Structure formats: C-alpha cells, structure tokens
Amino acid sequence: MDDDGLLDDWVLGHARSPRPRVCFLATAGGDSAAYTDRFLSAFRDRACEPGVLPLFRRELDDAALRAFLISQDVVYVGGGNTANLLAVWRVHGVDRLLREACDRGTLLCGVSAGANCWAEGSHTDSFGPLTFLPEGLGLLRGSVCPHYDSELGRRASYRAAVADGSLGAGWALEDGAGALFTDGLLTEAVTRTAQARLYEVAPDGNGGAAERAVPCRLLGAAR
Known part of the structure; x- marks a missing residue:
C-alpha cells in the first residue's frame, strides 16, 4: 500500500x-x-x-x-x-x-509480517530484539527477511541466522521490492524504485552467509 x-x-x-x-x-x-x-x-x-x-x-x-x-x-x-x-x-x-x-x-x-508468514521461517522483531522465527506456514521453503535495507541490524542479523542454520536459506527484500513464487519457485522479481533489491541468501560453506542480488523489473516509469 x-x-x-x-x-x-x-x-x-x-x-x-x-x-x-x-x-x-x-x-x-x-x-x-x-x-x-x-x-x-x-x-x-x-x-x-x-x-x-x-x-x-x-x-x-x-x-x-x-x-x-x-x-x-x-x-x-x-x-x-x-x-x-x-x-x-x-x-x-x-x-x-x-x-x-x-x-x-x-x-x-x-x-512485512504479511511476507514472513508464508515461509518455513522468518526474521522478525516480534519479540523485541531482532531474531529468527522458525514457525511459519511453510508454503514457501526456506526463510524470508523484510526491511533488509531500512532497519538497523536486519542485514547482519539475518545473515547470521542463515549462516548458523537457525533459519534456512531464503529471500531478503529491501523496502519497495516484490517477489512472486509459483509452486515454490521464484518466477518474477519487481521493484517500485530503482534502488530496492531482492537478495537470495544462503550459507557460504565457510561459516558465513552469501547474498546474491536478483535482477528486478522496475515497475512504472523510470525513476
């Protein structure tokens, strides 16, 4: 909205x-x-x-x-x-x-919470401090993290949770980005601003987490 x-x-x-x-x-x-x-x-x-x-x-x-x-x-x-x-x-x-x-x-x-809920797990401030919640509906495999760019500590905290296995590999959305999944697979990524991004985040095999920026289609007129 x-x-x-x-x-x-x-x-x-x-x-x-x-x-x-x-x-x-x-x-x-x-x-x-x-x-x-x-x-x-x-x-x-x-x-x-x-x-x-x-x-x-x-x-x-x-x-x-x-x-x-x-x-x-x-x-x-x-x-x-x-x-x-x-x-x-x-x-x-x-x-x-x-x-x-x-x-x-x-x-x-x-x-936000309305994006988190569909996955197996999510990154949330539901309990005050940023943490992981491995109890989603499970309609989407892995995890989701909203507000990846706009809330202090989100990026580092989500990456840490994915790195140590508290959350499965998943998707991090900056404010303004949208992702469409069909049968569990990403089929479209969009953004309402030229800056917002969607990232795929997964363990890097060395005790950390790696993120991959997903190409997004800019909605509406170019900004």
Missing part, C-alpha cells in the same frame, strides 16, 4: 480474475481500524472487490469463515507482529484455510 500503488497494481495483475475479490487480513496489527481504513482507501477505486476479515472480533462461524476465505482471489496480509499473527491464525484455523485457498488458486501476498 505505497503511495504510488505500483506494487498493489502488480499484485492485482496476477489475480485469476479481471475483477478479483481481495481480502485484507490485519491480524498482525491487531485488526487496527486505521490500517484497515488505509487498505480500503487504497483498493476501493481499483478494479477489484476489497473486503476485510477481522479475527479479534470474529463474526463468522467455521463454515462461513471457510466459505469466505476460499472464495477470495487474493489474500493480502498486513504488517505487524509475525508471531502473534501466526498464533491467532492457528487458534481460528485460518492457517489451514489459507493452505486450502492457495491449493484452489488464491494468490497469497503481504508486506
């Missing part, structure tokens, strides 16, 4: 429907009303049907919850606390329903 909307439009362009149903999950932010309003403001004028699924004030029974989620063309997950997000999803069975939706062709996406 950047001001220019380039990444949002890129996501919608990969949906299975020309006017997709897009569900926003703000669980990681405690279902913040301000965050929800920001999503609706960003998507209501786009060629889609935006909706929101609150879980802290859940209104749907199990059958209705399943029907709602598997009917979505896109599930867009907001940022916040990754550990809390996963815990709440598991209590309500949303983790299982998202796997089912994915198998049926729903596009799963998100930012």
Whole structure:
C-alpha cells in the first residue's frame, strides 16, 4: 500500500480474475481500524472487490469463515507482529484455510509480517530484539527477511541466522521490492524504485552467509 500503488497494481495483475475479490487480513496489527481504513482507501477505486476479515472480533462461524476465505482471489496480509499473527491464525484455523485457498488458486501476498508468514521461517522483531522465527506456514521453503535495507541490524542479523542454520536459506527484500513464487519457485522479481533489491541468501560453506542480488523489473516509469 505505497503511495504510488505500483506494487498493489502488480499484485492485482496476477489475480485469476479481471475483477478479483481481495481480502485484507490485519491480524498482525491487531485488526487496527486505521490500517484497515488505509487498505480500503487504497483498493476501493481499483478494479477489484476489497473486503476485510477481522479475527479479534470474529463474526463468522467455521463454515462461513471457510466459505469466505476460499472464495477470495487474493489474500493480502498486513504488517505487524509475525508471531502473534501466526498464533491467532492457528487458534481460528485460518492457517489451514489459507493452505486450502492457495491449493484452489488464491494468490497469497503481504508486506512485512504479511511476507514472513508464508515461509518455513522468518526474521522478525516480534519479540523485541531482532531474531529468527522458525514457525511459519511453510508454503514457501526456506526463510524470508523484510526491511533488509531500512532497519538497523536486519542485514547482519539475518545473515547470521542463515549462516548458523537457525533459519534456512531464503529471500531478503529491501523496502519497495516484490517477489512472486509459483509452486515454490521464484518466477518474477519487481521493484517500485530503482534502488530496492531482492537478495537470495544462503550459507557460504565457510561459516558465513552469501547474498546474491536478483535482477528486478522496475515497475512504472523510470525513476
């Protein structure tokens, strides 16, 4: 939900429907009303049907919850606390329903915690200090690290976690970069600025970690 909307439009362009149903999950932010309003403001004028699924004030029974989620063309997950997000999803069975939706062709996406959650593990500040969380949904093998360029200590801390095996090899995204995975494989990398990068990070065999910058397509007009 950047001001220019380039990444949002890129996501919608990969949906299975020309006017997709897009569900926003703000669980990681405690279902913040301000965050929800920001999503609706960003998507209501786009060629889609935006909706929101609150879980802290859940209104749907199990059958209705399943029907709602598997009917979505896109599930867009907001940022916040990754550990809390996963815990709440598991209590309500949303983790299982998202796997089912994915198998049926729903596009799963998100930012920050909403990117972390899909992988086997992630790099997070859910517990205060930067650390590793090896308890993701596992829809994507390996690990994810957001904010690779914008938060002090992220790069070194993630590389250390990959180097010592606390996290599997994975993907580090600078703010403004996006990655599309199909059947577990990276199929497209994009960026909304000329500076943002996506990196593949893996153990280097010498007790450290190596990163490889992945070529990204610049969205929109050149900056």
